[in-house]
Every structure is written in C-alpha cells, then in structure tokens.
Amino acid sequence: MANLQSELLNDVLAAFETAPDVRLRQLLRSLLIHLHGFVAEAHLSHDEWQKGIAFLTAVGRACTPDRQEFMLLSDVLGISSAVDVAKDSHPQATPGTVLGPYYVPNSPRRQPGASLIDTDDGGQRLHVTGTVCSIDGVPIANAAVDIWSCASNGLYPAQDPAQSPTNMRGLMGTDASGRFDFVVLRPTNYSIPMDGPVGELLRATGRSPMRAAHVHLIVSAAGYQGVTTHLFDSQCRYLSSDSVFSTRKPLIRQFLQSANGELTACFEVKLAPQPAVASAAAAAAAAAAAARS
Numbered sequence: 001m002a003n004l005q006s007e008l009l010n011d012v013l014a015a016f017e018t019a020p021d022v023r024l025r026q027l028l029r030s031l032l033i034h035l036h037g038f039v040a041e042a043h044l045s046h047d048e049w050q051k052g053i054a055f056l057t058a059v060g061r062a063c064t065p066d067r068q069e070f071m072l073l074s075d076v077l078g079i080s081s082a083v084d085v086a087k088d089s090h091p092q093a094t095p096g097t098v099l100g101p102y103y104v105p106n107s108p109r110r111q112p113g114a115s116l117i118d119t120d121d122g123g124q125r126l127h128v129t130g131t132v133c134s135i136d137g138v139p140i141a142n143a144a145v146d147i148w149s150c151a152s153n154g155l156y157p158a159q160d161p162a163q164s165p166t167n168m169r170g171l172m173g174t175d176a177s178g179r180f181d182f183v184v185l186r187p188t189n190y191s192i193p194m195d196g197p198v199g200e201l202l203r204a205t206g207r208s209p210m211r212a213a214h215v216h217l218i219v220s221a222a223g224y225q226g227v228t229t230h231l232f233d234s235q236c237r238y239l240s241s242d243s244v245f246s247t248r249k250p251l252i253r254q255f256l257q258s259a260n261g262e263l264t265a266c267f268e269v270k271l272a273p274q275p276a277v278a279s280a281a282a283a284a285a286a287a288a289a290a291a292r293s
C-alpha cells in the first residue's frame with residue numbers, strides 16, 4: 001500500500017476504535033483492512049466503484065420477504081460455505097451446509113412418517129428415514145428436525161404460487177430411539193434464480209447456475225450443537241459443480257428402491273455436544289428447541 005493509502009486506513013481504523021463492543025471492533029478492523037487492501041491492490045477506478053455500488057443496490061432491491069438475494073450472493077461467492085467451514089465443528093459431527101435463500105421459519109408440525117407433499121405434482125416420492133445421535137452413537141430423543149425441499153419443478157413454494165405455502169415443509173421430533181422419517185418428492189437438479197442481479201453476475205462470468213439435488217434439514221437438540229445441513233442424491237450429476245459450493249461427502253446418499261417399490265434414503269445425523277461453557281443464549285436456544293419438539 002502506498003503511504004497515503006495506509007495513512008488513510010490508519011485514520012479509518014482509529015475512528016472505529018471507540019466502539020465499546022470488542023467483537024464489533026475486531027470485525028470492523030479486519031473487514032476494513034481487507035476492503036482497503038482490495039481497493040489498493042485492484043487499483044479500483046471511480047467507475048468500477050460506482051458499478052459495485054449499483055450492483056449491491058440492485059441486490060438489495062431484489063430482496064422481498066420471500067426472496068433473499070443477498071443470501072444468494074453470499075452463496076454463489078462461496079462465503080456462506082466459508083462460514084460453515086470456519087465454524088470448527090467436531091470432525092465426527094454431521095457437517096453444516098448453507099441455509100440458502102428459501103428457509104421459511106415456522107414449518108408446519110408433522111407426525112413421524114408424514115408426507116410433506118401438500119401439493120402433489122405427480123413426481124416420484126422419496127421416503128427418508130433417519131436417526132439423530134451424538135458423535136459417539138447415543139440416540140437423541142426429542143431432537144427437532146426442520147425440513148424443506150423443492151417440488152418436482154425445482155421451485156420452492158415462495159417461488160411458485162401453484163404450491164401451498166406449506167408444501168414440502170415440516171417440523172418433527174425424534175422418537176425415543178432418535179428416529180425420524182418423512183416423505184417428500186424426489187429433489188431435482190435445478191437452476192438457482194437467474195432473474196436477478198446474482199443471475200446477471202453468473203452470466204457475466206460464464207458460471208453454471210445448477211445446484212446439486214438436495215433436501216434441507218435443520219436439526220437441533222437440547223445440550224447439543226445444532227446443524228443446518230443438506231441430504232444429497234448420489235446419482236446427481238452436479239455434485240462436483242454445485243453453484244453454491246455446499247456438497248460434502250458425508251451428506252451424499254444412495255436412493256434405493258425398496259421391496260414395496262418405494263424410493264428410500266437413510267440419513268443419520270450426528271451432533272456434537274454443546275461446548276462446556278454454555279452461554280445463557282445457547283441454553284435459551286436449546287430450551288426453545290426442546291419446546292418446539
């Protein structure tokens with residue numbers, strides 16, 4: 001960095017030293033060092049900076065209560081996955097993957113074995129049976145499993161007025177043996193939404209918009225670290241070129257035709273214990289998870 005640039009950066013960093021929150025101070029310091037470094041290293045022009053501002057403005061304008069274009073941007077840049085990877089979870093625990101732009105809280109409560117198909121589009125059904133256990137294999141009863149997935153046309157209810165808003169969404173608890181099971185439509189490969197500024201970015205860079213077929217799950221249980229993850233189809237051709245960089249080996253399953261003609265998948269979720277120094281906030285979150293299940 002040239003002298004003037006580093007002087008400027010130092011002034012900016014010093015200006016934020018007044019922040020009373022230590023973590024906020026740390027985050028801003030690191031972010032500003034990288035952003036100023038980027039401007040210096042790239043010799044960013046005024047025109048490019050204006051275009052960047054215009055792009056981020058368009059991303060913000062594309063957001064609605066049902067569409068999170070900033071989340072999508074974070075996903076296609078690999079930032080969401082970087083946050084997943086940065087979180088030092090236990091090596092034996094089920095890895096976390098991106099939340100994505102289509103999670104809707106307050107999924108309808110479903111009984112064990114229930115179908116989450118509220119709008120049947122005639123697609124193939126997939127019966128997922130799973131267990132939630134600790135990293136050393138102890139089954140966890142009353143864990144909360146929150147599921148969402150797309151219809152056979154690759155669209156989530158928020159993208160498709162023909163679907164019931166609760167289609168392919170469900171919240172269920174595990175039984176005394178830590179088991180859960182549900183029926184969804186077989187997930188399909190599909191393109192992330194390309195009609196917004198993130199689509200423009202992918203087109204400008206010649207990138208594929210395809211996501212590997214997946215079912216989303218958030219699993220939480222009192223006393224354990226919850227996980228936001230995906231179940232992937234081993235037969236999907238986009239596993240190694242997922243547009244949001246979220247495929248992980250332990251999450252890929254073979255879908256098998258069972259004797260009764262049903263397509264099935266098994267999914268075991270392993271949770272790491274809550275860190276010993278459980279904060280009041282973590283305890284409250286665990287209590288909330290238990291209350292929901």
Ligand code: MBD
Nearest residue numbers: 075098099100101192244
């Ligand atoms: C999705 O369905 C999704 O799960 C992610 C992470 C990004 C775009 C669309």
Ligand code: FE
Nearest residue numbers: 100102214216
């Ligand atoms: Fe998804």
